[in-house]
Amino acid sequence: MDFSIVVREIRQECYLSQQAFADELGVSFSTVNRWEKSKAIPNYQTMKRLVAYCKRLNVDSRNLEEVWREIKNGADTH
Numbered sequence: 001m002d003f004s005i006v007v008r009e010i011r012q013e014c015y016l017s018q019q020a021f022a023d024e025l026g027v028s029f030s031t032v033n034r035w036e037k038s039k040a041i042p043n044y045q046t047m048k049r050l051v052a053y054c055k056r057l058n059v060d061s062r063n064l065e066e067v068w069r070e071i072k073n074g075a076d077t078h
Helices: 003-013 018-025 029-036 044-056 062-072
Strands: none
Touching (some): 003 029, 018 029, 018 044, 044 062
């Protein structure tokens, strides 16, 4: 699965706009927009905040973490 799809699904599950999601994570709107367009992925620190946010809201982030690790390990070209 593509990281952009997973992060968009999580954001939508939380009923948040890209701007509201960005505000919750302490990143810019353009950062979230780039994630959802497969132009970027979070760095380690931001990924930790994203996973912590999901845990606080009881949102399953396992797919997100798995896809992120695959990308970081070079298993995916996105």
